[in-house]
Structure formats: C-alpha cells, structure tokens
Amino acid sequence: MAPRQNASVSSRGKSAGKSAGKDFANGTIVEFDREQDLKAYREMLLIRRFEEKAGQLYGMGFIGGFCHLYIGQEAVVVGMQMALKQGDQVITGYRDHGHMLATGMSARGVMAELTGRQGGYSRGKGGSMHMFSKEKNFYGGHGIVGAQVSLGTGLAFANSYRGNDNVSLAYFGDGAANQGQVYESFNMAALWKLPCIYIIENNRYAMGTSVARASAGVDFSQRGAAIGIPGYQVDGMDVRAVKAAGEEAVAHCREGKGPVILEMQTYRYRGHSMSDPAKYRSKDEVQKMRSEHDPIEQVKVRLLEKGWATEDELKAIDKDVRDIVADSADFAQNDPEPDVSELYTDILL
Known part of the structure; x- marks a missing residue:
C-alpha cells in the first residue's frame, strides 16, 4: 500500500519557509508503548550527549577539520531506524555522527x-565527514553536497538487481x-521503481541562508511530483511521527512501488558547523524551538506523565x-594515531 496521508504527516503544500516552530504537524500521533518511548529516549539522548562532547573536544583542539553537529535533529534518524529491518542501508552527508550511532556503530x-x-571507523583517515561501516549497513557520511543521493540510489538499484526486499535510505x-x-x-x-527513501532533513537554513531566500519552492516533499514520486511532510521533531511515516514509506518500497520522499521538518540548535556563529537567526528563535519542540524533552515528558519512568530512572539513563x-x-x-604506512592503504590506482 502506498504511503497514505495520515495524522502523523502534515498536509501537503504547507510552507516549510515560515518562522521556525509554526508549521509542524499537529494531528493525532500514533502512540508509542513504554518500551518504544524508552528506546527512543535513550538513543536520542546518546546522540545529544555525544554531540555535546564532540563540540567540547573540537574546542579543545582534539578534533580538527570540519565538524557538523546533529543537536536538535535526533528524532529524524532514530525514528527512521525504528522503521527498518536488518539489511536496510543508510547513507548521508557530513552531518553524520547521529546516523552512525543510530545504526549501532560504537561511540568509541x-x-x-x-x-x-587508528581505532576509528576509517582508521583515523576520514574524520568527521567520512566514516563507514559495512557491518552496520552504513555507507558513509559524504563531504560533497548531494553526492550521497546518487550513491543511495545506487544502493537501491543493487537491491532491485539482487531481488531482495531491502530498502536504501x-x-x-x-x-x-x-x-x-x-x-x-x-x-x-x-x-526503475527503485526501493529508495529520500529523506530531506529540512533544518531551515542549509549552510546559513533561510530556505525562503534560497529555494523558489519551499515544499521539499513535492520535489519529485513531476515524475510521480509521492512526497510527504513530517514533523521531524516528534520521533513518533517520523516512525509512522517511515513505516509507510518502507512498506511502499518493499512492495515494489518505487521511491518516496519524506521531508522532515526539523531544526538544528547549533550553527552549520563549529565555525558558524549562526548570526542569521535570533537567540529567541532557537530558544522557542528548544522549549516547545525539543524531540528528547517531548519523550521525557510523556514517560513521566504516563508513569512509565521516574525522574530517578531517567537520571540513571542519562x-x-x-x-x-x-x-x-x-x-x-x-x-594511537595511525601509523605512517596507512598513507598508502585504501588507495585505488
């Protein structure tokens, strides 16, 4: 069955270029049980705390080069991972630490x-933007803007060619x-009706310019409408909405009906990278998002209100x-840092 417009997915055509926090879906959400909420809470919190520590290490000079943090967007990847099965593949751009952790790659x-x-996933040669894990079906963060989309399509083609029912994200x-x-x-x-889910993480500012100023069409879910790709806007700050939309998109792909576009309306709290002071938006805007839409806080409130966890239990998880x-x-x-001999490995001539 093709993905249907349900309460967890916002109606088509709503502007993604309005002020942050004004255009998320407000319909009925498919409820999680206690185990699902606890799982989502822990996994999103792990990403949040990891990214906070990465930011600290960057400031201390232990991390060099570029470093793009995922703080605020945790519900997107955690919700999507909850909709997948073993064998499904994930590929993303350079804001990738959260995706790695969500797919099960070790924090170490x-x-x-x-x-x-040398203990890093690319043996210390890739850094923040270039890590891979074939074991976890994570095919990389990629530093070239948009390059991962073509590669993700290639993964979907491989699945189709092999005749399995795996889906590429x-x-x-x-x-x-x-x-x-x-x-x-x-x-x-x-x-070719490839089993690929294109997930547009619309955090509103790209590298620092509002989507309203950079894109003639701000409903990203409809970017494939001209060629028949169904697209849906999703509240990317609510892990339940993400999982619900993800499950429908996955089912659509597994049934051989081709690709789907999911526009996750989300928000990053930090700048584009560690070198970005983010002066293109107000502190009040960021604080409003934190206080009204924070993905982790939403789950925490539910756990407490439903009596599924106590403050002490949540502190223990933290x-x-x-x-x-x-x-x-x-x-x-x-x-240790990699041996100098690593300069000559993984080189294709």
Missing part, C-alpha cells in the same frame, strides 16, 4: 575517527535538495549515556 569508534586515531538537507544530481537520481529511481560518551572521549584522546 566514531569518536576515535573524529580525533584521527538517502539522507540530505534542504540545501542539497537544490543540487542537480539529486534530480537525476530521482528520475532514475522513479523510472548517567549511563554520559558514561558511554565519556569512555569514548577518553579512548579517542589516548588511542
């Missing part, structure tokens, strides 16, 4: 790669949505998560 391995150590942002190769990928996927992150940071600062 990710942090060690950030600090350029290609994440990219509102800025990358204007890249030419994105539309070439859409066309190929629609033409402590456990902080311990994992602290351990990863210690490992990443003390693990």
Whole structure:
C-alpha cells in the first residue's frame, strides 16, 4: 500500500519557509508503548550527549577539520531506524555522527575517527565527514553536497538487481535538495521503481541562508511530483511521527512501488558547523524551538506523565549515556594515531 496521508504527516503544500516552530504537524500521533518511548529516549539522548562532547573536544583542539553537529535533529534518524529491518542501508552527508550511532556503530569508534586515531571507523583517515561501516549497513557520511543521493540510489538499484526486499535510505538537507544530481537520481529511481527513501532533513537554513531566500519552492516533499514520486511532510521533531511515516514509506518500497520522499521538518540548535556563529537567526528563535519542540524533552515528558519512568530512572539513563560518551572521549584522546604506512592503504590506482 502506498504511503497514505495520515495524522502523523502534515498536509501537503504547507510552507516549510515560515518562522521556525509554526508549521509542524499537529494531528493525532500514533502512540508509542513504554518500551518504544524508552528506546527512543535513550538513543536520542546518546546522540545529544555525544554531540555535546564532540563540540567540547573540537574546542579543545582534539578534533580538527570540519565538524557538523546533529543537536536538535535526533528524532529524524532514530525514528527512521525504528522503521527498518536488518539489511536496510543508510547513507548521508557530513552531518553524520547521529546516523552512525543510530545504526549501532560504537561511540568509541566514531569518536576515535573524529580525533584521527587508528581505532576509528576509517582508521583515523576520514574524520568527521567520512566514516563507514559495512557491518552496520552504513555507507558513509559524504563531504560533497548531494553526492550521497546518487550513491543511495545506487544502493537501491543493487537491491532491485539482487531481488531482495531491502530498502536504501538517502539522507540530505534542504540545501542539497537544490543540487542537480539529486534530480537525476530521482528520475532514475522513479523510472526503475527503485526501493529508495529520500529523506530531506529540512533544518531551515542549509549552510546559513533561510530556505525562503534560497529555494523558489519551499515544499521539499513535492520535489519529485513531476515524475510521480509521492512526497510527504513530517514533523521531524516528534520521533513518533517520523516512525509512522517511515513505516509507510518502507512498506511502499518493499512492495515494489518505487521511491518516496519524506521531508522532515526539523531544526538544528547549533550553527552549520563549529565555525558558524549562526548570526542569521535570533537567540529567541532557537530558544522557542528548544522549549516547545525539543524531540528528547517531548519523550521525557510523556514517560513521566504516563508513569512509565521516574525522574530517578531517567537520571540513571542519562548517567549511563554520559558514561558511554565519556569512555569514548577518553579512548579517542589516548588511542594511537595511525601509523605512517596507512598513507598508502585504501588507495585505488
């Protein structure tokens, strides 16, 4: 069955270019049970605490190069992962640490790669933007804007060619949505009915310019309408809405009906990268999003109100998560740097 417009998905045509916090879906949400809410809370909190620590290590000089944090957008990848099965593949751009953790990659391995150590997922040679794990079906963060969309389409083609029912998820942002190769990928996927879900993480500002100023069409869910790709706007700040939309999109792909576009209306609290002071938006706007739409706080409130967890139990989860992150940071600062011989490995001539 094709993805249907339901209460967890906002109605088509709503502007994604309005002020932050004014255009999220407000319909009835498919409820989580206690285990689902606890799982979502823990996984989103792990991403949040990991990114906070990464920001600290960057400021201390342990992480070099570029570093793009995922703080505020945690519900998108966690909700989508809850809709997948073993064998489904994930590929994304350079804001990728959250995706790695959500797919099950270890905090130690990710942090060690950030600090350029031999225990990192790319043996210290990829850094923040280039990590992979074939074991976890994570095919990378990619530094070239939009490049992962074509590669994600290729993963979907491989699934179709092999005749399995795996689905490829290609994440990219509102800025990358204007890249030419994105539309070439859409066309190929629609033409051959490839099992690919294109997830546009619309955090409103791309590298620093509001979507209203950078895109002639701000309803990103309809970017594939001309070639018959169904698209839906989703409240990317509510993990339940993401999971509900993700399950319908996955079912659509597994049934051989071709690709789907999900526009996740989300928001990043930090700048585009660690070097971005984010002066293009007000502090009040960011605070409004934190106080009214924070994805982790929403789950915390539900757990407490329903009596599914106590404050002490949630504090224990936070402590456990902080311990994992602290351990990863210690490992990443003390693990040896790669041997000079690594300069000559993984080179294709």
